Every structure is written in C-alpha cells, then in structure tokens.
Amino acid sequence: MSSTPSFSTSLTILWPYVRENFLDQVKSIWFIVAYLALFQLFILQLPLVYVGSIIAGIAIVAFGLMFFMEGLRLGLMPLGETIGAILPRNAALWAVLAFAFLLGIGATFAEPAIAVLRSAGAGVQPEAAPLLYSMLNDFASQLVLVVGVGVGCAVMLGILRFYYQWSLKWLILPGVSLLLILTLIAQNNPVLQPVLGLAWDCGAVTTGPVTVPLVLALGIGVCRVMGDGDTSNAGFGIVTLASLFPILAVLLLSFGHYTAKDYYGAENYKGEVRQVQQISNDAQVNEDLISYEPISEQEYQEFLTTGVIPEDYRLRFEAGDHELIDGRISVDQSAMVIEKPVVFERQFFASQRWDSSVSPGQAFAESAITAVRAIVPLCLFLWFSLWLVLRLAGEKLRVSSELGIGILFSVLGMALFVLGITLGLTPLGSQLGGNIPITFTDLIPWGMDRGASALFNSETLGKLVAIIFGFFLGYGATLAEPALNALGATVEKITVGAFRKALLMQSVAIGVGLGIAVGVLKIAYNIPLAWLLIPPYLLLLVLTWISSEEFVNFGWDSAGVTTGPITVPLVLAMGLGIGGAVPGVTDGFGLLALASVGPIITVLLVGLIVSRTSKIQENEVSL
Amino acid sequence: MKPYSQPVSLVTAVVPQHRAVSIIDQLVDEGNLIILQTDARGTLVHQHWFKRLLPTMSPEFEYLQFAVRKEQAKALLVKIYELAELHRPGTGAVYVVECDQYVSGNNSFLCEQDLPFNIPSEPPSGYKENIYALYSLIQSGHTETAIRAAVQAGSHGPIVFLSEGRGTRDKVPWLKITKKPYEEVIVTLVNKVDRLAVKEALVNAGRIKTPGGGILYDIPVSQACVNLPATVAAGSQLASTHHMVAAIDELMGHTDWRDCTSFSGELSGVHRQQAIEHTNRCLLALVLPRKNVYEAVDLIIEAGAPGANISFFKQFAGRADRDESGFIKHHEMAMIRLILPVEKREALTQVWLDYIEQHNLESSSIFSHRLSDTVRYSG
Known part of the structure; x- marks a missing residue:
C-alpha cells in the first residue's frame, strides 16, 4: 500500500472517473437536445439546418460541462468555502461586509447579463416604450451599475443574516411585498409599464453559473463558523436576495429617470434621437435551400389562352398602396404576382450542414475570453482577499494542489461549453424558436427561403401546441443547467443525502416548464406581465409564510439558478420568435421572470407534501 | 497531552434536527459540556410501493458526540433521553461506547467535572445494554440497498453521515481530483440477537467483500436508548408496521421469524472467501x-x-x-x-x-x- 501506484493503476483509477463524469453530463443534456430535434422533424415537419455544426456543438457542450462541473467541485467551490470559513474568524464584521459587497459587484461585471437583456429588447421601439429604450441604450452602464450594487447589497445582507441568524422568510416577505407594490404602481403608468419586464428579468439573469456556486460555497463556509446547530439550510439565501435586489434597483432607477424626465423623448433628454435600425429575427436565407417551384412555359401558355388561374395558385400583391376603405381593401399601383404553391419535400437534414458565418476558431477565441473574464478576475480577487486576511492574522496560506487544477478545469470547461452553445445549441434553439409560431401562423421557416402555412387551422390549438412546447423546452433546458446541478449537489451534501438532488432538479425543472408555458401564453396573447407576475407572487407570499425555513431557502435559491447559459438563449429565441408572430409584441421580456417564479412555487409545494408525510410520523405518540 | 487517568466514555446522540438547537443549548448551559456536532440523515423505508412516487425526504438528524468520565455517562444518557423525548417513535437514539485509552489536551472536548444531572432510580423505557453499533463504509451507490437489507434483517433505522476517505489515490497528487467528494458512513444500531444477521446483510448488500468495497466494523455499546424510525407510517393506521414488528420482536425475543427472502439472493454472493x-x-x-x-x-x-x-x-x-x-x-x-x-x-x-x-x-x-x-x- 505504501508504494506509489503504477501508471496503469492510475489509469484504472482515472478512467471510471472520466467516464462517470462524462455520462453525467450526457444524462443532463440528452433530453433537451433530443426533444428539440424531434420536435422540429416530426411535429413541425421541417428539416434541421446546420446539422453538422449542431452535433459537434452538443458534443463540445458535454465535454465543457464535464470540465466545468469538476472545476466547480474542485476549484471554485472549495475556494469560496475556505474564504467563507476564514473571513469571519479573522476579520471584523465591517471588513467581511465590504468583501461581500465587492464580491457581488465583481460577480455582476464578470457575468454580464446586459447582453442578454439587450437581445431581449432588440425590437423595442423608442416611440412605443421610451423609458425602456433609454434604459437599454442611453443608461445601459447605469443599469449594469445598479444591478451590481443590488447584487452587492444582497450578498452583504445575506452574510449579515448568518451573523444574526435572521430567518430568510422575514427578508423575503417584506421584500417581495415592496416589489409587488412598486410593480402595481408601474403597471398603471404607461411610461413605466414596459420597464417591468426588464426589471424582473434583471433579477433572473444576474445570477449565473459562476456566481451561484461561488456565493453558495461562500455562505456555507460562513455557516461553518457562525450559526446554531440547525445547519440544514446553512449557506443558502444569498442567491435569493441576489435575485430580488436587482429588481428593486432597476425599478428604482427607472422611477428616478421617470421623475427626472431624461429618457427618450422627454423634456430633459440629452441623447440624440436617432433612427433605430429594425432588427428582424429572420435568419439569413440559405442559397442552397432555394428550390423554386417554377411555373413552366407550358403552364404559362395555358394560362394565357384560358386566362384561368388553377385553383390552388396564389395571388399576392407586391408593393403599391393598400388602404382600407369602407370595409374593403383597395390596392393601388401594385404588381400582382401569381405563384404556384410550394410542394414540401419531406427532408430530415437540410443540405446546409455548417453555418459559414461562424468560424469555429474565432468562436473559440471569443468563448475563451468570456470564460477567462468570468472566472479569473473573481478568483484573483478571492485569492487576494484570502491572502490578505491570513497575512493580517499571521497565518500562512495553504493551498491544495486540486484547487489550481479545479480553476483551470472551470476556465477550460466554460470556454468549451460556451463554444458548444454557440455552435450547437444556439442554431438548434433559434431554429425552433423561429419556427414554433408555424403552429398558429404562416411564416418563413428559419434558414429557409419560402413560406409555409400554419400547421393547425385553429389558432387556439396552434398556440396551445406552442405553450406545450414551451413547457418541455423549459423542463429540458433546466435539467441541463450547470448552476442548478451544482445547487442540487450542494443541497444533497448539506442535508447528508436526505434531500435528493433528483427531487430538487425535477421540482425545479417542472416549475420552470410551467413558468415558460405561462410566458408563451403571455406573449401569444399579449397579456401584460404584471397580471401574470402579481398573482403567483401573492401565492408565493402565502406559501413562504406556511413553509418550513429549509424549503424556503432551497425553493427561493433555486429560482435564482434556473436562468443560466442554456435556458436563456433557448427561451429568448422562442420568446422573440413567437413575439415576432404576434402583432403588438415588441420584446421578449418577462419570460425569464416567469421562469423564475415557477420553480419557487413547485419546490415549496413539494416541501409541503414532504412535511405532510413526515408529520404523520411525528404526531404518533407512543403508548 | 497526557493519558487521562480515569476511564472515559464516548456518548453519541442522534437527535432530530428541529430539536437539536434547544438540546445543544441546554446541555451546554446546564452541563457545561463541549459538544461535537455533524449532520446526519435517517432512514426511510417505504411501506407501499406507491409511496415511492410521492416526493419524500429522509428524516434529518444531528449526530452529537460527548466525552465524559465513565460514571457520568448514564446521567448524560438519561438527560439526553429526556431532552430529545426519545420515548416518541422515530425521534433518535443515544448510546455509550467505552474508550480503552484517552489522551487529551487541556482544552479538549472531554468533560472532566461531575454533571449536574440526576440519575433516576429506574432506567428509562427502552434502555438497553446488549446493543452493538455497526459502522460501515460502503461504495456510494450501494448505500440504499445496504440500508434496506439491514432494516429487513432487524436493525434499527440506520443513520448516515459523511466522511472523506484517504487511501491509495492520495499518493499521486493529480489523482486526488478523482476522489469522491465524500463517502457515506452508515451507523446501524442492532440488538445482540440481530447482530450477525444484520452484519451479513450489510456485508452482502453493500458488497463489502468485493474489491474496493469498503469496510465494516462493530463496536460494543455499553448502554443505549434507541428509537429510530424505519418506515413511514400510513396515516390510516394506529401503529406503523415498524411498531408491530418491534412489538413481535420483543415478545419473541429474536427476529428469526421475519421474512428475509428479499435479500437472500444477495446472501449467496460471490467473493465470500476473500473477506x-x-x-x-x-x-x-x-x-x-x-x-x-x-x-x-x-x-x-x-x-x-x-x-x-x-x-x-x-x-x-x-x-x-x-x-x-x-x-x-x-x-x-x-x-x-x-x-x-x-x-x-x-x-x-x-x-x-x-x-x-x-x-x-x-x-x-x-x-x-x-x-x-x-x-x-x-x-
């Protein structure tokens, strides 16, 4: 036993480890990938475009996730936990709080959510939603800053909570009530109302795959030193606060600009009123796919002689002036075009296998930069804080060799994983997102040149299919989300396996699915967000009130982690796709906020069922 | 550091989590005790197959350890029994193990003074002296099977806590990354009559005899009060199956009457000669x-x-x-x-x-x- 194992022994130890970790990732992503591909092929009956790129991308995602999850376990989380356990012992409270504040701001800048929000608001017209437009463009840097300050305050308050043993309930109940009141006020103001979606989404997107595990580990570390014997929920709650505070911060910022009247078009507006370019979400047309159904010379001659258009031919007007006069459309100076209907050939894979506009090398360079920027500065900051605290306490910094490997793994993993998303998941998701409205309306399928007609004759039925699609999309994407996997593993470890990871993941995934389904409903029928947010949050206030502290912690924290790098692009693509097909909808906001409220409800409900089953046991009094 | 001159007992208490804070506070305040605490989970065996479809959570416990002078152990045991209300089903356990050597620093968790707790003339109901504590370290993945087999073989509901293992792979630095973050340690309390059957069940269902399978060891417990849950009671029944089984055990004086077929397949396991x-x-x-x-x-x-x-x-x-x-x-x-x-x-x-x-x-x-x-x- 005392001799060093040989290389072959090392390999026999290493191989099962690699296999197991890789299979774990395959298990978490297969559902969403298979679901999206099969939906496109069999329900929408459209061919898959860029199939080569998608397959390569998905494989890279699996590898990336494998490294990233191991990196979290070996590097980022131990680093966070160590610093959490060392700080309270060696530093004064104010120093710990200052550290927490800086960490919160740093984490927000490291994982910039603003890009996501920009894409959600790409179609916002300054005339229709001036304040929202200004927030996204003129005040974008202020927006990032207030979100950062919000997260900073949240981490600070979260840590302070561990010092004073405050119940998370007593922070959530007043906090959410305040948010609901502000939301109601904004809802009744035409200028503020469009900002609501942005504000609530900000809360959802700020907590990313690096921030969540790091902050969670930090909290666990602090609770190793502070706190009473009740450790079942030790370390949780910071993520919740980090989701609520940015909402408050963004709402307050918008209220501020509203009163200052310096948004687009208002009297004190300083920016120049410019022409916004219309951003369309139609993908580029692939030349390869163009396959006309031309009207032949013979058919043309036939038409000339008879003057009769075959029944199934289509007549449309190109250009010209259209006017509605006395209930009739009058067309003036327009070219009339007669077309033969398109006969669809069933085809599984479009001939376009690779997207020529994406170069893998450049994509990798970009994803590597994203990964380095998200992880390295934060780790340096943590490292420096740790070194400083130990230096002041006169201790030496002892670091295990795994920590370095772990951080390396997480950078490599994240780079691969972001690359895989760009190559594989984004084209797959945008195809589906763009194509899903075909269930209730005519459109040109993504990446194709010609229109297809609605699949279902009844619009309601079609929208229902879209809503069901949204449910499973949310469900599948959530199961693949790395931050949720990390949270699940942490919950399982904290409760010594009593609360299974699978139970948490399934509850959260179903919750996200429901949230997304409601979100699709919102967009498909253009329902104001407030009417969909306020009732669930009122229900949540009641559920939170009656639930046990433990489930309040798990449930609310899981809401913060659901919207990560896998869910967001898929959900936004779908939201924008459907939004584009419904008149009057200009932005994809609100979907993410709804995706966050769903899991809290399901986890708390599961908690109530669980505590009911165990209560039967408790109430039995021995004779 | 010096060997302690008097015999020392290690008292272990397994108490429900929601009661742990008040128990710890009282023991620390009144008894001036120093307590080591870690988290543990209890066992949940589903009585009906359909219960598995419902979301359930194993009961959560706190695992507390005290070191006291041997003659103080009983007073502490009885005090914990009262504080944790161990007469109620499924509330937990407290047991005492004798140390045959104890070396301590000036500031260790050993409590040297007399405890201000009275020993009642009659031991509490459920007090037992013929108990063994089986500790098993089993490969993750086999824990649940092992726990089920142990309960069927007649143990009290096993308790699981986490530990980190150290062995071969720590000798190569980069292989450290392959280490499981934690291993589960199963603590099973068994009556003397059930000891061999439970051990057999754990060894076979936990595959301890296969390479890298794990280890099981068994410590004699000098005194104990055990009331650990093994099943979820159905709300409609006055007594859970567990209660009835326990009552029949008590009457028969042994557990041979129980049906052990569910793990008999495991009993004929391979590698037996290699243990x-x-x-x-x-x-x-x-x-x-x-x-x-x-x-x-x-x-x-x-x-x-x-x-x-x-x-x-x-x-x-x-x-x-x-x-x-x-x-x-x-x-x-x-x-x-x-x-x-x-x-x-x-x-x-x-x-x-x-x-x-x-x-x-x-x-x-x-x-x-x-x-x-x-x-x-x-x-």
Whole structure:
C-alpha cells in the first residue's frame, strides 16, 4: 500500500472517473437536445439546418460541462468555502461586509447579463416604450451599475443574516411585498409599464453559473463558523436576495429617470434621437435551400389562352398602396404576382450542414475570453482577499494542489461549453424558436427561403401546441443547467443525502416548464406581465409564510439558478420568435421572470407534501 | 497531552434536527459540556410501493458526540433521553461506547467535572445494554440497498453521515481530483440477537467483500436508548408496521421469524472467501482543529496507517465560543478514524502525539475503542 501506484493503476483509477463524469453530463443534456430535434422533424415537419455544426456543438457542450462541473467541485467551490470559513474568524464584521459587497459587484461585471437583456429588447421601439429604450441604450452602464450594487447589497445582507441568524422568510416577505407594490404602481403608468419586464428579468439573469456556486460555497463556509446547530439550510439565501435586489434597483432607477424626465423623448433628454435600425429575427436565407417551384412555359401558355388561374395558385400583391376603405381593401399601383404553391419535400437534414458565418476558431477565441473574464478576475480577487486576511492574522496560506487544477478545469470547461452553445445549441434553439409560431401562423421557416402555412387551422390549438412546447423546452433546458446541478449537489451534501438532488432538479425543472408555458401564453396573447407576475407572487407570499425555513431557502435559491447559459438563449429565441408572430409584441421580456417564479412555487409545494408525510410520523405518540 | 487517568466514555446522540438547537443549548448551559456536532440523515423505508412516487425526504438528524468520565455517562444518557423525548417513535437514539485509552489536551472536548444531572432510580423505557453499533463504509451507490437489507434483517433505522476517505489515490497528487467528494458512513444500531444477521446483510448488500468495497466494523455499546424510525407510517393506521414488528420482536425475543427472502439472493454472493474478519482490531481516533487535519492524515498514512477517514464537526462550547463583539463563532474540528491491528496502536498514537505537541494543539484528543469485529475485502 505504501508504494506509489503504477501508471496503469492510475489509469484504472482515472478512467471510471472520466467516464462517470462524462455520462453525467450526457444524462443532463440528452433530453433537451433530443426533444428539440424531434420536435422540429416530426411535429413541425421541417428539416434541421446546420446539422453538422449542431452535433459537434452538443458534443463540445458535454465535454465543457464535464470540465466545468469538476472545476466547480474542485476549484471554485472549495475556494469560496475556505474564504467563507476564514473571513469571519479573522476579520471584523465591517471588513467581511465590504468583501461581500465587492464580491457581488465583481460577480455582476464578470457575468454580464446586459447582453442578454439587450437581445431581449432588440425590437423595442423608442416611440412605443421610451423609458425602456433609454434604459437599454442611453443608461445601459447605469443599469449594469445598479444591478451590481443590488447584487452587492444582497450578498452583504445575506452574510449579515448568518451573523444574526435572521430567518430568510422575514427578508423575503417584506421584500417581495415592496416589489409587488412598486410593480402595481408601474403597471398603471404607461411610461413605466414596459420597464417591468426588464426589471424582473434583471433579477433572473444576474445570477449565473459562476456566481451561484461561488456565493453558495461562500455562505456555507460562513455557516461553518457562525450559526446554531440547525445547519440544514446553512449557506443558502444569498442567491435569493441576489435575485430580488436587482429588481428593486432597476425599478428604482427607472422611477428616478421617470421623475427626472431624461429618457427618450422627454423634456430633459440629452441623447440624440436617432433612427433605430429594425432588427428582424429572420435568419439569413440559405442559397442552397432555394428550390423554386417554377411555373413552366407550358403552364404559362395555358394560362394565357384560358386566362384561368388553377385553383390552388396564389395571388399576392407586391408593393403599391393598400388602404382600407369602407370595409374593403383597395390596392393601388401594385404588381400582382401569381405563384404556384410550394410542394414540401419531406427532408430530415437540410443540405446546409455548417453555418459559414461562424468560424469555429474565432468562436473559440471569443468563448475563451468570456470564460477567462468570468472566472479569473473573481478568483484573483478571492485569492487576494484570502491572502490578505491570513497575512493580517499571521497565518500562512495553504493551498491544495486540486484547487489550481479545479480553476483551470472551470476556465477550460466554460470556454468549451460556451463554444458548444454557440455552435450547437444556439442554431438548434433559434431554429425552433423561429419556427414554433408555424403552429398558429404562416411564416418563413428559419434558414429557409419560402413560406409555409400554419400547421393547425385553429389558432387556439396552434398556440396551445406552442405553450406545450414551451413547457418541455423549459423542463429540458433546466435539467441541463450547470448552476442548478451544482445547487442540487450542494443541497444533497448539506442535508447528508436526505434531500435528493433528483427531487430538487425535477421540482425545479417542472416549475420552470410551467413558468415558460405561462410566458408563451403571455406573449401569444399579449397579456401584460404584471397580471401574470402579481398573482403567483401573492401565492408565493402565502406559501413562504406556511413553509418550513429549509424549503424556503432551497425553493427561493433555486429560482435564482434556473436562468443560466442554456435556458436563456433557448427561451429568448422562442420568446422573440413567437413575439415576432404576434402583432403588438415588441420584446421578449418577462419570460425569464416567469421562469423564475415557477420553480419557487413547485419546490415549496413539494416541501409541503414532504412535511405532510413526515408529520404523520411525528404526531404518533407512543403508548 | 497526557493519558487521562480515569476511564472515559464516548456518548453519541442522534437527535432530530428541529430539536437539536434547544438540546445543544441546554446541555451546554446546564452541563457545561463541549459538544461535537455533524449532520446526519435517517432512514426511510417505504411501506407501499406507491409511496415511492410521492416526493419524500429522509428524516434529518444531528449526530452529537460527548466525552465524559465513565460514571457520568448514564446521567448524560438519561438527560439526553429526556431532552430529545426519545420515548416518541422515530425521534433518535443515544448510546455509550467505552474508550480503552484517552489522551487529551487541556482544552479538549472531554468533560472532566461531575454533571449536574440526576440519575433516576429506574432506567428509562427502552434502555438497553446488549446493543452493538455497526459502522460501515460502503461504495456510494450501494448505500440504499445496504440500508434496506439491514432494516429487513432487524436493525434499527440506520443513520448516515459523511466522511472523506484517504487511501491509495492520495499518493499521486493529480489523482486526488478523482476522489469522491465524500463517502457515506452508515451507523446501524442492532440488538445482540440481530447482530450477525444484520452484519451479513450489510456485508452482502453493500458488497463489502468485493474489491474496493469498503469496510465494516462493530463496536460494543455499553448502554443505549434507541428509537429510530424505519418506515413511514400510513396515516390510516394506529401503529406503523415498524411498531408491530418491534412489538413481535420483543415478545419473541429474536427476529428469526421475519421474512428475509428479499435479500437472500444477495446472501449467496460471490467473493465470500476473500473477506477477512479480524477480531484483534481497534479504532484509533484523533480529534483536532479542522485546519490541521490534512497534515495529520498525511503524517499517519506515511507512518503506515492503512487508510483513514475524516469527518468534520462543529464544536459547541457555549460562552467560550463568543467573541468580543458578541457573535458566536464555533471552532471547526475534524475527527480522523483509523482501523488498526492492536499492536500498531502505540506507534501511531505516538506519531500523532508528537504532531500535537509540535503544533501545540490543546483542543485535540486521541482515543481508541476495542472493536469486536472487522470485515473488509482482502485482495
């Protein structure tokens, strides 16, 4: 036993480890990938475009996730936990709080959510939603800053909570009530109302795959030193606060600009009123796919002689002036075009296998930069804080060799994983997102040149299919989300396996699915967000009130982690796709906020069922 | 550091989580005790197949350890019994194990003074002296099967806590990354009559006899009160199956009447001849501050210990934990457990003693128990 194992022994130890970790990732992503591909092929009956790129991308995602999850376990989380356990012992409270504040701001800048929000608001017209437009463009840097300050305050308050043993309930109940009141006020103001979606989404997107595990580990570390014997929920709650505070911060910022009247078009507006370019979400047309159904010379001659258009031919007007006069459309100076209907050939894979506009090398360079920027500065900051605290306490910094490997793994993993998303998941998701409205309306399928007609004759039925699609999309994407996997593993470890990871993941995934389904409903029928947010949050206030502290912690924290790098692009693509097909909808906001409220409800409900089953046991009094 | 002159008992309490805070507070305030605490989970065996479809959670427990002078152990046991209301079904357990050696620093978790608790003339109901504690370290993935087999073979509901293992793969630095973050330790309390059956069930269902399977050891418990849940009771029944089974056990005096077919397939397992059962083994444990734990483990493995497992504890010491600003800051402790042949004990204890002296770790202590039995794979 005392001799060093040989290389072959090392390999026999290493191989099962690699296999197991890789299979774990395959298990978490297969559902969403298979679901999206099969939906496109069999329900929408459209061919898959860029199939080569998608397959390569998905494989890279699996590898990336494998490294990233191991990196979290070996590097980022131990680093966070160590610093959490060392700080309270060696530093004064104010120093710990200052550290927490800086960490919160740093984490927000490291994982910039603003890009996501920009894409959600790409179609916002300054005339229709001036304040929202200004927030996204003129005040974008202020927006990032207030979100950062919000997260900073949240981490600070979260840590302070561990010092004073405050119940998370007593922070959530007043906090959410305040948010609901502000939301109601904004809802009744035409200028503020469009900002609501942005504000609530900000809360959802700020907590990313690096921030969540790091902050969670930090909290666990602090609770190793502070706190009473009740450790079942030790370390949780910071993520919740980090989701609520940015909402408050963004709402307050918008209220501020509203009163200052310096948004687009208002009297004190300083920016120049410019022409916004219309951003369309139609993908580029692939030349390869163009396959006309031309009207032949013979058919043309036939038409000339008879003057009769075959029944199934289509007549449309190109250009010209259209006017509605006395209930009739009058067309003036327009070219009339007669077309033969398109006969669809069933085809599984479009001939376009690779997207020529994406170069893998450049994509990798970009994803590597994203990964380095998200992880390295934060780790340096943590490292420096740790070194400083130990230096002041006169201790030496002892670091295990795994920590370095772990951080390396997480950078490599994240780079691969972001690359895989760009190559594989984004084209797959945008195809589906763009194509899903075909269930209730005519459109040109993504990446194709010609229109297809609605699949279902009844619009309601079609929208229902879209809503069901949204449910499973949310469900599948959530199961693949790395931050949720990390949270699940942490919950399982904290409760010594009593609360299974699978139970948490399934509850959260179903919750996200429901949230997304409601979100699709919102967009498909253009329902104001407030009417969909306020009732669930009122229900949540009641559920939170009656639930046990433990489930309040798990449930609310899981809401913060659901919207990560896998869910967001898929959900936004779908939201924008459907939004584009419904008149009057200009932005994809609100979907993410709804995706966050769903899991809290399901986890708390599961908690109530669980505590009911165990209560039967408790109430039995021995004779 | 010096050997403690009087015999010392290690008292372990398993109490429900929601009651733990008040129990710890009272024991620390009234008894001036120092407590080591870690989290544990209980067992949940579904009575009906459809219950598995409902979301359920295993009951959560806190695993508390105390070291007291031997004659004080019973008073503490009875006090914990009262505080934790151990007469109620499924509330937990408390048991006492005698140490055959205890070396302690000035500041260790041993409570040297008399406890201000009275010993009632009559022992509490459920008080037993013929109990064994089986500790098994099983490959993750087999834990649930092993637990189910143990319950069917007649054990009280097993308790699981986490530990970190140290062994072969720690010798190559980069292989450390392949280590499981934690292993599950199953603690099973069994009546003497059930001991062999439960051990057989754990060894087979937990595949302890296969290579790398794990280890099982068995410590005689001198006194215990056990009331651990093994099943979810149906709301419609006055008594759970577990209650009825326990009542019949009590009447029959043994558990041979129970149906053991559900794991009999496992009993005919392979590799049986490859298991070694040792009777001359002992458990050597070191409690020390968490930040020193890896150094101490590396040292002892270098000195020839076959392997070690580490559990982390929070130490509760009441007022001593408060800092000048009034916040309670606990000391983080770790316990390293080794299973050794008795003849190796002296030498390895000395290695640790030197380490403790050198770093002046007054809050540490070293103790050992005689094991009645050890089972592991011999490859």
